Amino acid sequence: xxxxxxxxxxLIVQKGGxxxxxxxxxxxxxxYFPWYQQFPxxxxxxxxxIRPDVSEKKEGRFTISFNKSAKQFSLHIMDSQxxxxxxxxxxxxxxxxxxxxxxxxxxxxxxxx
Amino acid sequence: xxxxxQSPKYLFRKEGQNVTLSCEQNLNHDAMYWxxxxxxxxxxxxxxxxxxxxxxxxDIAEGYSVSREKKESFPLTVTSAQxxxxxxxxxxxxxxxxxxxxxxxxTRLTVV
Numbered sequence: 001x002x003x004x005x006x007x008x009x010x011l012i013v014q015k016g017g018x019x020x021x022x023x024x025x026x027x028x029x030x031x032y033f034p035w036y037q038q039f040p041x042x043x044x045x046x047x048x049x050i051r052p053d054v055s056e057k058k059e060g061r062f063t064i065s066f067n068k069s070a071k072q073f074s075l076h077i078m079d080s081q082x083x084x085x086x087x088x089x090x091x092x093x094x095x096x097x098x099x100x101x102x103x104x105x106x107x108x109x110x111x112x113x
Numbered sequence: 114x115x116x117x118x119q120s121p122k123y124l125f126r127k128e129g130q131n132v133t134l135s136c137e138q139n140l141n142h143d144a145m146y147w148x149x150x151x152x153x154x155x156x157x158x159x160x161x162x163x164x165x166x167x168x169x170x171x172d173i174a175e176g177y178s179v180s181r182e183k184k185e186s187f188p189l190t191v192t193s194a195q196x197x198x199x200x201x202x203x204x205x206x207x208x209x210x211x212x213x214x215x216x217x218x219x220t221r222l223t224v225v
Binding site for chain 2: 006007009034036041042043044045047049089098099100102103104105106
């Protein structure tokens with residue numbers, strides 16, 4: 001019930017292409033869905049987040065698409081750049097208090113020239 | 114600049130020894146969290162604290178202990194009871210439910 005399933009595990013995209021990472025959840029009580037970006041040896045940094053009453057949110061080249069009925073959400077990175085090469089985690093916040101996040105298993109993105 | 118400081122960055126310990134990881138924040142955040150990161154498993158919650166002198170177990174608390182004596186500090190002790198302690202440990206904090214986490218840079222613990 002508390003799992004967030006993330007795919008793919010790794011992704012290689014050409015510079016200028018679109019990177020797409022998908023996540024799915026079971027717990028309908030989740031009420032906040034952030035994406036984090038992590039570079040090697042560093043802590044994750046908040047990239048973009050969405051609430052379940054919104055179907056899409058865009059910030060620059062990064063877009064979250066949210067499908068509440070399918071319990072799925074995805075991150076799209078437009079015009080992918082080598083500097084976007086990092087590990088991306090989706091997460092979901094439970095409604096049970098504590099502001100706890102459940103994280104997906106991560107996607108290692110490599111953007112090639 | 115405000116942020117979260119984790120120290121040390123790398124830590125080596127012999128099997129059977131307890132070790133304490135430091136986490137300090139100057140963001141005036143109320144809630145603090147410890148996560149463990151292993152390859153292919155994402156981040157798993159160890160302990161969290163919403164206020165001083167109070168903390169709750171996360172999903173994988175066995176073999177770990179914490180304290181929250183000051184708002185700024187949330188140290189994690191990895192005890193000898195933790196069967197597989199080698200991992201990357203991340204500390205995070207947040208102001209309230211409408212904000213995301215701020216993470217520290219992590220401590221990589223290796224037990225030999």
